[in-house]
Amino acid sequence: MASSRFRHSPFRHSVWRTSAAAVVLLVLVGACSAGRPSSEELQEGLTASSSLFPVAEQQAACAADLLLGSELSDDVLRAIADADADAAPTGDAASILAAVQVEVLTTCTD
Numbered sequence: 001m002a003s004s005r006f007r008h009s010p011f012r013h014s015v016w017r018t019s020a021a022a023v024v025l026l027v028l029v030g031a032c033s034a035g036r037p038s039s040e041e042l043q044e045g046l047t048a049s050s051s052l053f054p055v056a057e058q059q060a061a062c063a064a065d066l067l068l069g070s071e072l073s074d075d076v077l078r079a080i081a082d083a084d085a086d087a088a089p090t091g092d093a094a095s096i097l098a099a100v101q102v103e104v105l106t107t108c109t110d
Helices: 002-007 010-032 039-046 057-069 074-081 091-107
Strands: none
Touching (some): 039 057, 039 074, 057 074, 057 091
16 A cells, blocks of 8 residues: 555655756756867867868867867867857957967977
């Protein structure tokens, strides 16, 4: 009899609702936040034809490391990795990106 009382318990329904809500929240957060790109992802974006920060293939690994070590936000780095031409950085991010570009030109040579 104890098990049949639990089957119809309001507690059981609230546990399922809470669990379902937690799963939905995790999926939404994961979809909205791609996070910091990897070096490999940045290298692909840096060498793409629509790159925000175009570099030669032989400079891509070095440039990716410099970008990851910069103060650029994850969103700006993700836009570079995705070669998203519509997401050009502005303000401080544009200044940081310009400084990194100079560093790439002086540091990432053969």
